[in-house]
Amino acid sequence: MTPRVSRGFNALTALTALTATLAATGAHAADGKLLLTGGVSSIDGAAGGGLTPWAVTGSYATSGEVGGTAFLTGVKTGDYALRTFGVAVSWEDRFELSLxxxxxxxxxxxxxxxxxxxHLKQDILGAKLRVAGDAVLxxxxxxxxxxxxxxxxxxHAGALGPTLFGPLGASRSGTDVYVSATKLFLAPGILVNGTLRATKANQNGLLGFGGAQGRGYQLKPEISVAKLLSSRVAVGAEFRAKPDNLNRSVLGEGALKENAWFDVFVAWAPTKQVSLTAAYVDLGRIAPAVQPRRQTGAYLSAQLAF
Structure with a gap:
């Protein structure tokens, strides 16, 4: 294990311990928010939908409270499998820190x-600050x-690193910056979110940042729409546009072409502490598969909130 990987695990362990402490001591969020209004944990750790962050903060913490979440997500497509896990802490529905x-x-x-x-791996440190407005109408x-x-x-690209960070010209690390706006219209039970992300990430960062076409930051939109079927169940869809930095590379035109992501999901919160999300996902092309094809499949995520 390299020192950088160790530091990533140490930080994740520290935040996990803090989340566990919140649960053990009772110094956690009360019942101030409605079910599902804190979203679920995205694959990058931030509160929102499965594929994209929203303007909400995780857990049910409101004024004067601290809350925490922990999650585990699995995505299975025709040729690949993605596992992601993490934790987040939020303060007063104002600030969120995630790993x-x-x-x-x-x-x-x-x-x-x-x-x-x-195996392609990456560590993600996220921070989110609420600056204005209220998610609930x-x-x-x-x-x-x-x-x-x-x-x-x-x-952490393993044996692909010498090619990815050499001839392909990608960087080992990068920082996405985004702004999100979220609104829940209670009468029809419709939630709408729009996110604008400045990014250089290839396949969300799993293939590094920037590269062959030498592009800088690009602005990419992300959209989520959800319908509350009841106080405990929501269905919806998400779209996430992505850059295409490695499409033209030493591996040939289109060898590492990148497509937008899309999902259709259902989220269920049997209690305020537990939520489960299942989805059909379309991740487009990811990398040169044995038989290149769009990567579609299943998404399943579990979240605990304190």
């Missing part, structure tokens, strides 16, 4: 590059809740 680790199992799909069984304001956030990512 997550992702592990993409490429199986034998990089065998043409001499890399069978490769009331008589006082129609203004959505607005938050700014960042996600600093460190890629």
């Amino acid at each position: 997550a680790r992702q592990d993409l199992d490429t199986r034998d799909n990089l065998a043409p590059l001499g890399l069978p069984g490769l 009331d008589a006082d304001t129609w203004m959505p809740q607005v938050a700014i956030g960042l996600e600093h990512k460190m890629t």
Whole structure:
């Protein structure tokens, strides 16, 4: 294990311990928020949908409270499997700090590059600050809740590193910056979120940042829409646009082409402490598979809130 990986695990362990302490001591959020209005844990660790952050903060912490969440997510497509887990702490529905680790199992799909069984991993440190508005519509304001956030990512590419960070020109680390606006209209039970992300990440950072086409930051939109079927169940869909820095590379035109992500999900909160999310996902092309095809499949995530 390299020192950088060790530091990532140490930070994750520390935040996990803090989250566990909140649960053990009772110094945690009360019942101030409605079910599901804190969103779920995204694959990057921030509160929101499964694929994209929202302007909300995780847990049910409100004024004067501290809350925490922990999550585990698995995504299985035709050729790949992604596992991600992490924790987050939020203060007074104002600030959120999160940590997550992702592990993409490429199986034998990089065998043409001499890399069978490769795992691509990354550590993600996130921070989010609510700056204005209220996510839940009331008589006082129609203004959505607005938050700014960042996600600093460190890629661990294993045996692919010499190629990825050499001829392909990607960087080992990068920082996404985003602004999100979220509003829940209670009468129809509709939640809408829009996120604008400045990013250089390739495949969310699992293939590094920037690269062959030498592009800097690009602004990419992300959209979520959800319908509350009841106080405990929501269904919805998400779209996340992504850059395409490695499309033209030494591996050939289109070899590492990147597509937008899309999902259709259902989220269920049997209690305020537990939520489960299942989804159909379309991640487009990810990397040179044995038989290149769009990567569609299943998404399942569990979250505990304190």
